[in-house]
Amino acid sequence: MTEVLLDIRGITKRFGAVTACEEVSLTLRRGEIHALIGPNGAGKSTLIGQIAGSLRPDAGSVWFDGHDVTALDTAARARAGLARTFQISSLAMEMTVLQNAVLGALGARGRVMRFFRDVMRDSALRAVAREALDRVGLWDVAAHRVGDLSHGQRRQLEVAVALTQAPKAFLMDEPMAGLGAEGSARMTRFLDGLRQHAPILLVEHDMDAVFALADRVSVLVYGRVIATGAPDAIRRDARVREAYLGDEALP
Numbered sequence: 234m235t236e237v238l239l240d241i242r243g244i245t246k247r248f249g250a251v252t253a254c255e256e257v258s259l260t261l262r263r264g265e266i267h268a269l270i271g272p273n274g275a276g277k278s279t280l281i282g283q284i285a286g287s288l289r290p291d292a293g294s295v296w297f298d299g300h301d302v303t304a305l306d307t308a309a310r311a312r313a314g315l316a317r318t319f320q321i322s323s324l325a326m327e328m329t330v331l332q333n334a335v336l337g338a339l340g341a342r343g344r345v346m347r348f349f350r351d352v353m354r355d356s357a358l359r360a361v362a363r364e365a366l367d368r369v370g371l372w373d374v375a376a377h378r379v380g381d382l383s384h385g386q387r388r389q390l391e392v393a394v395a396l397t398q399a400p401k402a403f404l405m406d407e408p409m410a411g412l413g414a415e416g417s418a419r420m421t422r423f424l425d426g427l428r429q430h431a432p433i434l435l436v437e438h439d440m441d442a443v444f445a446l447a448d449r450v451s452v453l454v455y456g457r458v459i460a461t462g463a464p465d466a467i468r469r470d471a472r473v474r475e476a477y478l479g480d481e482a483l484p
């Protein structure tokens with residue numbers, strides 16, 4: 234088993250005259266949180282899109298778990314174990330927490346059932362759903378409507394739904410967005426434990442969270458990775474500080 238699970242090799246993406254990503258290479262290792270930071274417009278979303286499979290690179294390749302997945306679409310990459318969360322919420326608001334998790338488990342197994350009540354009675358699916366809800370701390374609210382959950386709980390449920398699909402790695406797009414101080418602190422603790430289950434490539438603007446969580450940080454500026462390293466080294470890096478216009482934004 235190799236240490237590197239996700240291997241991005243020399244990815245380039247242009248939109249007309251704009252080069253959004255230029256020969257970007259980075260890796261995600263088992264057990265780690267690797268944060269991707271950079272000023273607005275640096276190319277973070279474009280990079281994540283190419284890793285998840287929603288955007289095709291003009292050059293370069295994406296390797297996941299030892300396979301070249303560059304030609305695979307988003308669904309195929311998800312089935313291979315690459316889970317993307319928080320970009321678009323896929324939760325059914327009128328359904329309960331448990332129903333959402335059971336449907337996640339059903340989707341992952343590619344099974345077709347005619348009646349929703351049969352799905353909800355399937356003990357294997359319920360067991361998978363329960364384990365995922367337990368892991369994110371939402372089993373107590375399994376019978377609640379998703380619409381009645383807090384914003385932070387919904388984010389945890391999105392992770393639980395992803396967990397029912399047995400992911401090998403997570404791509405997370407701004408999990409702290411809109412959570413407030415207390416919610417961010419709770420999410421930080423949660424992600425801290427999750428890395429043991431599956432490593433996380435984390436795009437996040439909340440620098441306190443990034444520097445509290447990341448094992449490694451990569452800094453993207455004008456589509457290029459200008460530095461990759463441990464949080465302390467990144468904090469001290471002169472090019473990184475310059476990219477963030479002085480010292481303000483880095484804790």
Ligand SMILES: Nc1ncnc2c1ncn2[C@@H]1O[C@H](COP(=O)(O)OP(=O)(O)OP(=O)(O)O)[C@@H](O)[C@H]1O
Pocket residue numbers: 248251252253271272273274275276277278279280
């Ligand atoms: N579909 C598109 N068509 C044209 N230009 C695009 C497209 N998507 C992104 N860009 C451009 O590519 C560059 C990188 O954008 P991107 O959204 O990837 O940056 P970002 O780092 O995610 O920014 P933010 O932090 O604001 O979300 C920007 O100049 C943006 O205007």
